Amino acid sequence: SRKLAMAHSVLAPSSAHRWMHCPGSVNLERLFPNQSSAYAEEGTLAHAWAAFALDKDNQAQPEKPLPSEHAQYVKDYVEFVNRETEGGFRQIEFRVSLLKVTGEAEAKGTIDCAALVGNTLKIIDFKFGQGVLVEAKNNPQLLIYALGAFDFFSMFDEIKDVEMTIFQPRKDHIDTWKISIDEANRLAEMVRTKAADALQYFNADPLPPESLNPNVEACRFCRAKAACPKLRQQGAQACDFKPIADEKPVPIISAEALSPEKLSENLKLADFLEPWITAVREEAFRQALEGVVIPDYKLVLGRQGTRQWTNQEAAETALEKSKLKLEERYTRKLISPTQAEKLFKAGRIGPRTWPKLQELITRSEAQPTLVPETDKREAWTPTATADDFSPIPN
Numbered sequence: 001s002r003k004l005a006m007a008h009s010v011l012a013p014s015s016a017h018r019w020m021h022c023p024g025s026v027n028l029e030r031l032f033p034n035q036s037s038a039y040a041e042e043g044t045l046a047h048a049w050a051a052f053a054l055d056k057d058n059q060a061q062p063e064k065p066l067p068s069e070h071a072q073y074v075k076d077y078v079e080f081v082n083r084e085t086e087g088g089f090r091q092i093e094f095r096v097s098l099l100k101v102t103g104e105a106e107a108k109g110t111i112d113c114a115a116l117v118g119n120t121l122k123i124i125d126f127k128f129g130q131g132v133l134v135e136a137k138n139n140p141q142l143l144i145y146a147l148g149a150f151d152f153f154s155m156f157d158e159i160k161d162v163e164m165t166i167f168q169p170r171k172d173h174i175d176t177w178k179i180s181i182d183e184a185n186r187l188a189e190m191v192r193t194k195a196a197d198a199l200q201y202f203n204a205d206p207l208p209p210e211s212l213n214p215n216v217e218a219c220r221f222c223r224a225k226a227a228c229p230k231l232r233q234q235g236a237q238a239c240d241f242k243p244i245a246d247e248k249p250v251p252i253i254s255a256e257a258l259s260p261e262k263l264s265e266n267l268k269l270a271d272f273l274e275p276w277i278t279a280v281r282e283e284a285f286r287q288a289l290e291g292v293v294i295p296d297y298k299l300v301l302g303r304q305g306t307r308q309w310t311n312q313e314a315a316e317t318a319l320e321k322s323k324l325k326l327e328e329r330y331t332r333k334l335i336s337p338t339q340a341e342k343l344f345k346a347g348r349i350g351p352r353t354w355p356k357l358q359e360l361i362t363r364s365e366a367q368p369t370l371v372p373e374t375d376k377r378e379a380w381t382p383t384a385t386a387d388d389f390s391p392i393p394n
């Protein structure tokens with residue numbers, strides 16, 4: 001119920017970029033429960049181990065072991081935090097009230113690391129995701145954390161500036177945003193206004209259309225995509241479904257339709273519609289699996305998976321009894337360069353063999369992808385000349 005939902009905080013710092021841009025989203029999202037994914041769970045575990053390493057006195061040792069492939073990421077983070085907070089005073093897994101920031105009495109946030117180093121309030125956020133690159137600049141989640149930590153740390157010394165950092169090791173990404181205390185106060189005012197808007201819409205029924213404000217970043221992780229009337233409407237509008245003016249003959253392929261400008265327009269449309277399309281498909285599929293009949297659609301079974309032995313040992317024994325020779329029963333596979341490197345590092349492959357092996361390693365070239373101008377990666381220019389393309393035969 002609504003009352004129940006209000007008991008928890010509505011304005012989570014992690015979705016601030018969404019509710020600040022699209023204040024009605026908090027209302028629409030109530031229809032879609034938050035599902036924890038395997039990715040979220042591996043992140044939680046990495047955080048728990050990092051917290052334990054940084055603050056053994058106050059943090060419990062996690063029961064589940066850290067997968068070995070994650071150990072280095074956690075170690076790097078721990079070293080980074082130790083370096084950044086040296087000589088300062090820090091709190092790990094620091095729980096703060098966000099009442100003064102978002103106006104919600106229940107709202108709390110947990111900051112991975114908050115520290116006062118000199119007169120700088122430092123906020124460090126450990127992002128374990130390997131999907132979307134998270135930037136520090138203008139990141140409202142970091143800002144809200146900083147504002148939440150402010151009162152506590154200002155008891156110890158004057159805070160002159162605020163430095164907020166994203167540590168995202170699986171994207172090889174460390175990003176920092178530093179602002180003066182005046183700037184932080186100015187931004188705090190803006191967050192408060194936006195939070196008040198979102199809270200006001202949370203209880204609105206019906207939801208006024210102006211409360212929904214689609215854009216690529218806000219909508220990306222919004223759980224309400226499949227139900228969002230604004231997203232659908234904007235998409236349809238962008239597709240420009242106008243009646244075709246009859247008389248004029250339409251050229252089959254007009255040069256304009258493939259012009260760079262048109263492609264740019266269409267790409268923006270695709271960036272916008274793709275998440276909506278995916279969300280609609282997922283929601284319809286989910287309902288169909290629950291037995292809901294979706295008009296004009298049905299469920300079918302795909303191909304079966306490849307066959308596997310249910311019991312490897314029993315299959316081995318049975319095959320041993322056949323007339324097959326050992327090499328007929330087993331396939332042998334050479335180890336990969338990555339596996340060889342591991343063995344070299346472990347001292348199992350000698351320093352004289354390794355260089356020879358290295359000469360035998362090749363890897364496929366990095367492939368280009370087209371991304372928005374705003375992407376942080378350096379632009380790549382194709383070097384192909386006209387000669388690289390074979391002429392089209394007549």
Ligand code: SF4
Binds near residue numbers: 028212223
């Ligand atoms: S899908 Fe986009 S526009 Fe719709 S509620 Fe979510 S963030 Fe707002």
